[in-house]
Every structure is written in C-alpha cells, then in structure tokens.
Amino acid sequence: MAGRSTLVTGGAGFIGSHLVDRLIARGDRVLVVDNFFLGKRENLADAVAADGDLTIHYEDAADLPAMRELIERHEVQDVYNLATKALEYSFDNPSGAYSVNTDIALTLAELLRKKHYERLIHTSSSEVFGTAVTRPMDEAHPRNPTTPYAAGKAGADLALTSYVQSFQLDIRIVRPFNNYGPRQNTGSYAGVIPKTLARLHAGEPPILHGDGKQGRDFVYVEDVAEGLIRVAECREARGMDLNIASGVETPIVELLQTLCDVVGFHGHWIDEDRRTADVDHHIGDASRLKSVVGFAPPTPLSEGLRRTWEWYRTRFAQGRS
Numbered sequence: 001m002a003g004r005s006t007l008v009t010g011g012a013g014f015i016g017s018h019l020v021d022r023l024i025a026r027g028d029r030v031l032v033v034d035n036f037f038l039g040k041r042e043n044l045a046d047a048v049a050a051d052g053d054l055t056i057h058y059e060d061a062a063d064l065p066a067m068r069e070l071i072e073r074h075e076v077q078d079v080y081n082l083a084t085k086a087l088e089y090s091f092d093n094p095s096g097a098y099s100v101n102t103d104i105a106l107t108l109a110e111l112l113r114k115k116h117y118e119r120l121i122h123t124s125s126s127e128v129f130g131t132a133v134t135r136p137m138d139e140a141h142p143r144n145p146t147t148p149y150a151a152g153k154a155g156a157d158l159a160l161t162s163y164v165q166s167f168q169l170d171i172r173i174v175r176p177f178n179n180y181g182p183r184q185n186t187g188s189y190a191g192v193i194p195k196t197l198a199r200l201h202a203g204e205p206p207i208l209h210g211d212g213k214q215g216r217d218f219v220y221v222e223d224v225a226e227g228l229i230r231v232a233e234c235r236e237a238r239g240m241d242l243n244i245a246s247g248v249e250t251p252i253v254e255l256l257q258t259l260c261d262v263v264g265f266h267g268h269w270i271d272e273d274r275r276t277a278d279v280d281h282h283i284g285d286a287s288r289l290k291s292v293v294g295f296a297p298p299t300p301l302s303e304g305l306r307r308t309w310e311w312y313r314t315r316f317a318q319g320r321s
C-alpha cells in the first residue's frame, strides 16, 4: 500500500497533519488540501522537513471542479477526508458548521462515483452518537447528534453509506472518539486539554463545567493517524464504519486532576455552569476495529498526556500558543 498518491483534506489540521507525517514517512506522494480555517502551515513543518513528496494546496475541499482538477493532476488514488470546522464553531455559525461536513463528503463521493480516484477514507466523529444510551457505544449505537457540527457529521455518514449501498463504492468511515495530543488548536475553538494546559502554564486555574462527571473516551492522536492508515490498508474494511476509541471513560473532573498533576498545579479551580450541548457519557466500543483490522490504540492516557504536555510546554516556553 505504501507509495500511493494520497490526498488529505484538512491535512494542515490537528489529526490530518499527524496522518500526513506517517504517509510521507512510508513514501506516499501526498497532496494536502486545506483552506486554513484552523489549519496551520507549521503543523506540516515535520512533513516538509522529511523531504518527501508533499504538495500543500489552499482550497475549499467542497469545491467540486477544483477538487476534480487537483485529483486528476496529481493522479490521486486514496482520499482521506479530515476537513471540518470545529464543534465549537456550531455556536457561532450553526448552518456553516453543519454544511461544511455534508458538502465536502458529497463532493468527494461524487468524484469517487465518477471514478476520479479509487478509495475514500472518511473521518466521522463519535459526536454523532450524542450521550450514551448503551455503554460502551458500538457502531450500531443510535445517532443523536446534539450540535449542528455533530448533525453535519451524521449527515455525511448517511450520505456516504447511501453511496456505498447504491454504487458499491470503496468508502470506509472511521469514527474517532475524543482526540488529544500535540498540535491541537489552543485558540477560541480549543478542546478541553489544550485549553486547560494553556491556562495552567499561565498560572491560571482550570475551569470545570458542571460537576465534571461527564465522561469522555480519549484517544492519542498518533494512534488515530495510524488507525486511519490501517483501515485504508485492510481489504475487509471496505464499506464499513469503524470506531477508534480507547474503551475507557474518563470523567472530566478526573482528566483535569491528571492535567494538574502532570503540570504540578495545586491551586483552586473555577466552577462554571454546565454547557447545555455537553453530552453526559461517551465511551466507545472499538472491538470491530480490533477484530476486522487488528488494531487497537496502544497509548495509555497517562503517557499520552505526558507527551502532550511536553510538547505544549516547549511551545509555551518559546512564547507560542
């Protein structure tokens, strides 16, 4: 499978850039398409330094004529779709947060249907499930998206599944749970881990929303990047959707305590109201990934958080966010 011509949408983002590192390392010709909404060129610094075959293109991945032209010019075989606008963007521009997910998925599905490339590995999100009705949540768990972002992800899943059923296309849907690790955005749309590490580094207390009992299933970003590649390489995964999860539910209050321990913060915390769209319980069942693909995320949370803090600490010490 190595040495393929591969397009990564959203490749300048958090997960996408780790995927690009791995694809370059194994010798793929990689084309990144990103509109740099949240993506950063510096996320691709390691991939550029690796001196492989990498092209970075500024483009809207929903633009069908532009994507067709790029895919043809680069003779793309595999597309990994990671482009999205962050969940928090749902609260600023709900319709934009929804449609970016469905528009890009439909553009890529149409180009696959017209045989412009061979295989689509699409990134869904565990957010499509909402709060757990049964735990752990397997791929058959009911869909109950609680934000426009999650609804857009669910809409994209449905659209792609319909293309598999109607046209027997080679589409694989990978559904990560809560990712963390180096290069996660620390800005206004940041997740709880980078946001809290930035606060702790600045000597500010962590913020706890509600009682902190709401649980999440955290997966280290490099494990997700590896999982995406393993799914692409696995013949049996064709047409399937597969969770990537640790299978461990960590309450947010416990996560914050671990982050305080890792950083060495012993002060008081700030209590804020629970956010209305926050899901209560989130724990994934990744047994399909294990049985079909033979892969399980190997990095324990404590080790992943330690590596993550090392990375952010170096950055913050250099005055970078």
Ligand SMILES: NC(=O)c1ccc[n+]([C@@H]2O[C@H](COP(=O)([O-])OP(=O)(O)OC[C@H]3O[C@@H](n4cnc5c(N)ncnc54)[C@H](O)[C@@H]3O)[C@@H](O)[C@H]2O)c1
Pocket: 009, 010, 011, 012, 013, 014, 015, 016, 033, 034, 035, 036, 037, 038, 039, 040, 059, 060, 061, 062, 081, 082, 083, 084, 085, 086, 100, 104, 123, 124, 125, 126, 127, 153, 175, 176, 177, 178, 179, 180, 185
């Ligand atoms: N981070 C998580 O915890 C998590 C969990 C589950 C699923 N996912 C999914 O994984 C994928 C990657 O997420 P991430 O955390 O790396 O997000 P990210 O925001 O870091 O990366 C998304 C990238 O897409 C780019 N982008 C946005 N709109 C675009 C467009 N119209 N055209 C081209 N590029 C565009 C952004 O600039 C950014 O670089 C997404 O599909 C997301 O839904 C993420």
